[in-house]
Amino acid sequence: MLKKKKFKLVTNVLAAAIKLWLRTQVSHIGQLKLDIQAGDRQLLSGCIPSVSIVAQDAIYQGLHLSFVDLLAKNISINVGSVLKGQQLQLLEKVPVIGELSQLQEDLSASLSSTLLSTALTDILFKFLPDYSTNSKSTSWDRVEIQENQLVISATMNQENNSQPLDICIGLNLLSPHELLVAPILVTSNTKTLLASSDGEYLNLGSDVEIQDLQLLPGKIIFRGMIYVNP
Incomplete structure (x- = not known):
């Protein structure tokens, strides 16, 4: 009986360490439901x-995630170190499958993240190179999620004035590792600055495999798999 209780105490410590590790991966999380199958x-x-893992209202690297439903398999951890009070670490790459969704307000809040703002600025200046030389910064204000497209409001801060921009982009899944941002329409005070059907290819890398991408009014949904590296 004593051995069984000691066993249970150790497993409770490990389960708590896994929960703590998950919480340290995000800067905020509203609700978290964790089920360890072991x-x-x-x-x-x-x-x-x-x-x-089922989570709501999480923030990861500045990205506001409305809802996350994930399943991670074949996880190897440094159990000996954890039992000595050290931080949990992954020992091998972990495949994680599931669904991620963002409501419109959460995607708008994510525009200030380095990850998203840098990607949007790079795409904008690739198609409007003349503006990149005169622009001091670009403020990404809000986004509206429509059927199969995003409408983004931004402000380009130049030397002597600020210029409002309305950017309409389509988002298409070409392969599990690649997105096509097209078509692209950029206007300022109803004046068309850019209208391109060519768009921009975004390589997501070998650690991301998107199987399904849906842009619905007010909501965007991703389904697929990512690999979490140690």
């Missing part, structure tokens, strides 16, 4: 067959 002996060996 026996006591599997946990003690550091091998976890699967972990399901």
Whole structure:
């Protein structure tokens, strides 16, 4: 009986460490439901067959995520170090499958993130190179999610004035690793600055595999798999 209680105490410590590690990966999380599918002996060996994660209102690297439903499989952790009070670490790359969705207000809040603002600025200046030399900065204000397209309001801050921009872009899934941003329409005070059907290709890298992308009124949904590296 004593051995069984000690076993349970150790597994509870490991489960708490996994929860703590997940929370340290985000700067904020509203709700988190975690289900660890592993026996006591599997946990003690550091091998976890699967972990399901359901979260709401999470912020990851400045990206506001409305809803996340994930399943991670075949997880190897540094169990010995965790039991000595050290931080949990992954020992191998972990495949994570699931669904991620962003409501319009959360996507707008994500515009200030380095990840998203840099990508948008790079695309804008590629098609409007003359503006890149005169622009001091670009403020990404808000976004409206429409059927199969995004409408983004921005302000280009130049030397002597600020210029409002309305940017309409389509977002298409070409392959699990590649997105096509097209067509692109940029206007300022009803004047058309750019109208391009060529668009821009975005390579998501080998650690991302998107199977489904939906742009619905007020909501964007991703389904697929990512690999989380140690």
